[in-house]
Amino acid sequence: MQREALKPLTGRTVFTVSSPPHWHCGATIPGMMLDILLALCPAVVMAAAVFGMDAVRVMALSCATAVVVEAACCKAMKRPVSVDDYSALVTGLLFAFLLPAEAPWWLVMAGSAISIALGKMVFGGLGGHPFCPPLVGWAVCRISWKSSMDIDMSLLNADLFYPLTQLKHLGLEAISRFSYADLLLGKQLGGLGAAQTGALLLGGIYLLLRRRIRPDIPLAFLAGTFLLSLAYALSDPSFYAPPLFHLMTGSVVLGAFFLATDCSSSPMGHVPMILFGLLGGALTVIIRVYGDYPDGVPFAIMLANLATPLLDRIRPRPFGGAGRGGRAHA
Amino acid sequence: MTEYFLLIISAIFVNNILLAQYLGNCPFLGCSRNIGTAAGMGAAVVFVVVMASGFTWAIQRYVLVPFSLDYLQTIVFILVIAALVQFVEMFLKKAAPPLYKSLGIFLPLITTNCAVLGIAIICQRKDYGIVKTLVFSFASALGFMLALLLMAAIRERFELSRLPQSMKGAPAGLVMAGLMSLAFFAFKGMIS
Amino acid sequence: MREIMKMVVVLSLISGLSGAVLAWLKDATKNRIEEQVLTYVQGPALEQVFPPHDNNPITDRKRFEVPGAPGESVTIFPALKDGKLAGYAMETYGQGYGGDIGVIVGFDAGKDALTGIGVTTMKETPGLGTNVAKHGFTTQFAGHPLEKLELKSKGGSIDAVSGASYSSTGAITAVQKAVALRDKLKDEIGKTWQ
């Protein structure tokens, strides 16, 4: 199958043929990526306001590393350098969003490089990667350098608190100090961008309005988190946190609108998308309740990514097709 | 009851036989080209693993230990598994031809699948009783099947994507297995 | 028919031959393996219970028949200082929550007291029963006289690990067994190593 980009006379990529077909890819990749960057802007501003220059340093370093590594990988693979589609920039920024603001420089560079190299370029670049790239970088760093990735340990002298570890280690009383307004305004610790719940929500709504992402995955993801945490909260309200708390902490909003909706690692049919979102959301709560990690979102989305190809086999039977739906194309 | 539930969750997700214990990699990479093959292989493994663990448990308990021959464990187990696979093959051929048709070609491969011998030995080393042995081996094999199916679905996609030339085949499979195993870290700490 | 005969003969010949070779090898390596297991499994616990010594208790170990119980024997590990017996230890077992708990019990050669205990093998609940192997519980036994080796709840002087009474009882049962054995073997041990 010939899968190179079609190039018009001007030489810019306008349309990339890639299989599976992407619902949410609009006109051009650079256009879409620019829109995502724009949607992330409020969160960038908020992060800089809350965490100061440290946050700016981490974000800049991560983006720069991502672009350089992507260019280097393209060169090594003898392919046209694709950094002008801004996707590396998006990956770098999203990775930075998951880090604590005081992450050391080597951690930022290593994680960002791993996100691009191992998360994306190994599988042939944009469109082929089975996981959302920033999550790969995050997970590798999380199991390698636990103390530097730990939100509480790396931000010891901050006046804010990380709501999820408070919940995990100190129980339900400890989270009463967080009001929903505070959480929404980013007055909490967390990944430097992931904690800006309100700003991210704004960005997500912008993407929805611009039709850059379809509403199925974000809404299903939020619903999955909400419903399962509601079930836990109803079963024992004195032990499990209320569902709204789960929605507004950690990287749930970032995950729902920006990570889970990643083009090539999420499914495309309506039903698969909804199942994908619900699975990710429910796994988030399960990891938060039982697992080692206070914020389950990155791992939950990675697991959902794993299930994507299987979910994609659920598809409407082709009109007049005799075979089973999933097999018809094979 | 909870004990068995935890054992099952642990064997399927937390200590997945393939992704956390590195057993059964050859069929994992070799038989994950398409979902049909993967499903067949997975089913055959579940079938053989449970039978093999049960048989080897009985032999260890009633033959090797009473005659203090337990140092011959390896040799006896592998022979039992080889013979068992042979018998299952013959039995299925006669008794259940449709099943033989779908599982038959995978059965001979299983003798050298280290997951089978591995699970039998793990059960012995952990000193499981017969019920626990059966439950554990069934759950472990299910974990193997799950990983195999996920892998096959992903590799079917790789056929269509622009993998770098030198990544094609085994390297992509291995890197993917690594990232799968990374994702399975999510379950860490759920069962101590 | 001939072929089947040949198959059977060859197979049994090979199996028989390898069986014989392995049986011989098993016999030849038996002592070495026992010593290695003692060094690496019991060794760390042994070092923990002994007073200062200058010999290797594992190579100097000796099996003793238990008087009054034919067929039963126990291995004693001596700790020698300047050629004189400073203390000795033995391994005994007690029933815990998950199975037998193996305990190395060290005795002072000079007076009627323990030098300490160390846990070798157990299958207790992690984080709960396993605490019997930890410092707080085992240190109670160092220098403890041979009387009142019982949980406080049963009139003794040992604090149980909180939340793990089965495991604590198991460890103490093992210690009591060791004390009983020591009473029977005391004189013989004294004769063996001056």
Place this chain on the structure above:
Amino acid sequence: MSTLWKEFSKGLWNELPPFRLVLGLCPTLAVTKTANNGLGMGLAVIFVLTLSNMLISMVRKIIPAKVRIACFIVIAASLVVAVELLMQAYAYPLYQQLGIFVPLIVVNCIILGRAEAFASRNPVLPSIADGLGMGVGYTASLTFLGALRELFGYGTVFGAPVMWGSFKPFSFMIEAPGAFVCLGVLLAGMNFFSAWQARRKGGPDAVPAVSDCGSCGMCDMARKRG
């Protein structure tokens, strides 16, 4: 002599077991946390492989074809039990480290694969050379992978610290995912290298390493048996 050398040396590069033939992956992944473990495992495999090749080649003429596989398994498994006993007697800590992977040498495709593909068709001396070569290649690969993972994962090689003082161990490498990724990237590197070599010589493109079980030969073996 030259034929012996040829049989020996093919295991060192052209048919390097884990990297070129993609054989015996499970131990390759599982025991290479440190260079020491990799070396120990490799030595055990050299022992079993060389002796099994030798023995099978010696008895190859008297074994009836129908029970061939069973005989191979008995011989290989006996050697594995011997290794188990010897390791317990002389290298107990290593035995504990390698754990269940010592008995699992018996199902390592290398052993039965070489028995079927080489030793059962060739005289004794070439079989020994073949086993030795494959074993040495396997050991070298395992040690190399172990050293690589240990270097990044612990900052040491063979237990000796080699990284700078403020080096933060990259623990990913010693966890399961690191093993898979590391081996995958190494294989890709080897493919890249062979392709580059082939292009320089102007020959046809080298075939990348694929793992279809094809190289292990067990499937063919099993089918022929029936």
